[in-house]
Amino acid sequence: MSRPVVDHTHAPDLKTWVEGANGHADFPVQNLPLGVFSPRGGDARIGVAIGDFILDVRAAFGAGLLPGQSAEALEARTLNTYMGLPASQRRALRHALSALLTEDANAAKVQPLLHPAADCTMHLPAQIGDYTDFYVGIHHAMNVGALFRPENPLLPNYKHVPIGYHGRASSIRVSGTPVVRPNGQTKAPTAEAPSFGPTKRLDYELEIGVWIGAGNELGQPIRIEDALNHVAGFCLLNDWSARDFQAWEYQPLGPFLAKNFMSTISPWVITIEAMAPFFVAQKARPQGDPQPLPYIWDEADQAGGALSVDLKVSITSEAMRKDGVAAMQLSEGPATNMYWTVAQIVTHHASNGCNLNPGDLLGSGTISAPERSGFGSLMEITRGGAEPVEIPGGVRTFAEDGDQIALSARATADGYVSIGFGPCEAIIKPALPLA
Incomplete structure (x- = not known):
């Protein structure tokens, strides 16, 4: 049976530099769920929830912080293309996002790409065909x-x-x-x-x-x-x-x-x-x-x-x-x-x-x-x-x-x-x- 594998991104001692996200009730760094959001005054784009913030994935990719990832998937306004990726590519994106949010050296570059979730509007994550x-x-x-x-x-x-x-x-x-x-x-x-x-x-x-x-x-x-x-x-x-x-x-x-x-x-x-x-x-x-x-x-x-x-x-x-x-x-x-x-x-x-x-x-x-x-x-x-x-x-x-x-x-x-x-x-x- 092809169940997903547990790896370093699930480690219980893994910590993020994002304020308030460690021990968060829903979105600690071990979660990293994906969604589609609009920041205040902005259009819809893909993001990842971390604590009480949303990381703008499109902006992170555009800034060169997610090298090797699929432009077609991460610059889209829905998650359909991401969902259709092979499991290995989805796992690679998870690893890259985890590194961005846990390694202190990334904080200065990534911090400006975080939006308070309370200021954002959430959308359907995918165009649901059926x-x-x-x-x-x-x-x-x-x-x-x-x-x-x-x-x-x-x-x-x-x-x-x-x-x-x-x-x-x-x-x-x-x-x-x-x-x-x-x-x-x-x-x-x-x-x-x-x-x-x-x-x-x-x-x-x-x-x-x-x-x-x-x-x-x-x-x-x-x-x-x-x-x-x-x-x-x-x-x-x-x-x-x-x-x-x-x-x-x-x-x-x-x-x-x-x-x-x-x-x-x-x-x-x-x-x-x-x-x-x-x-x-x-x-x-x-x-x-x-x-x-x-x-x-x-x-x-x-x-x-x-x-x-x-x-x-x-x-x-x-x-x-x-x-x-x-x-x-x-x-x-x-x-x-x-x-x-x-x-x-x-x-x-x-x-x-x-x-x-x-x-x-x-x-x-x-x-x-x-x-x-x-x-x-x-x-x-x-x-x-x-x-x-x-x-x-x-x-x-x-x-x-x-x-x-x-x-x-x-x-x-x-x-x-x-x-x-x-x-x-x-x-x-x-x-x-x-x-």
């Missing part, structure tokens, strides 16, 4: 399935095939972009006909996003042993859902307007190279579960293809923010609750010859823990609205206008510096009336 959402969180599948099929929550295919559907790439937005409550059709169980209007059951979904790197030609599948060579990095993903729309529309073709109005992602690509220390063994399948078919089974992937990432969701209402009340945590749980690995979903996606391209985005699907404290959606936490959750100053069954939902993630491993994924948050705005 977006596919999977359903690999087995506890979420069990919890939601039990609401509708108590005797048989999982459908027969779940443990044989990674379930997924193609979503709308054009409505993916970067953290901080408000989400407008969508309008759509719903039908109450007792109603004779459907009605149209704002969703009453707006929900979040806690997911990890997988950025595709090098693609494959149409008709050419990807072997599971090679799957991680086609991954460039990771992000957080909130796949907003209108549960009442979904209940009415999803048969027979699956989610549509319930999902495509917007998804929120964190702006930084946590590179697969940065994640090298945080790949761990996949959880053993429960006794009696079927053996996956050979094309999506690899012993090395099972031994080290899962992600050691802690995931959290919090909420603040408009009133809480006005009164200065801290955000309330709704859930926390590990990404190891994914039933299928990243390599398995990439392999399955391309197994029929589907061509993946640099900058395509895959969603894990909602990741939930077995217990309520780790449920990854309000649908689960409130049991479909039957058991409201208390928040400071009120209760929630589903998200309300003015609520801010924030996702966070931290990769951890014994003996290594933990790294964060950065913000993934959005405030809900009221629905817009149709003229």
